Amino acid sequence: MYINVESFKDVSVCVVQSDYRHYYDYVTYIWASESPLDTTACLHTVTFPASYLLHASTPGHYCLLYFSALRHSVVGYSQQFTVS
Numbered sequence: 838m839y840i841n842v843e844s845f846k847d848v849s850v851c852v853v854q855s856d857y858r859h860y861y862d863y864v865t866y867i868w869a870s871e872s873p874l875d876t877t878a879c880l881h882t883v884t885f886p887a888s889y890l891l892h893a894s895t896p897g898h899y900c901l902l903y904f905s906a907l908r909h910s911v912v913g914y915s916q917q918f919t920v921s
Contacts, residue, residue, distance in 0.1 A: 847907040850883045852890070855898035855917045863902070865889045896921050
């Protein structure tokens with residue numbers, strides 16, 4: 838998943854059920870790091886602590902939303918994935 842933002846300091850990664858209606862319907866979220874994994878390609882990685890994912894353990898379809906607090910909008914999303 839690629840998103841186009843100037844800075845990652847205001848971006849959160851949210852786990853939502855795939856039938857979400859609003860980004861406030863998130864199951865959990867974490868702020869993205871400002872430090873890139875690969876400075877050449879500007880790749881970032883986000884790791885959710887296990888305790889953050891307890892609510893996402895319900896079987897179903899989910900996706901990741903990339904939300905910019907600065908823009909007050911969703912700036913990207915992932916493909917749907919299944920938790921079984």
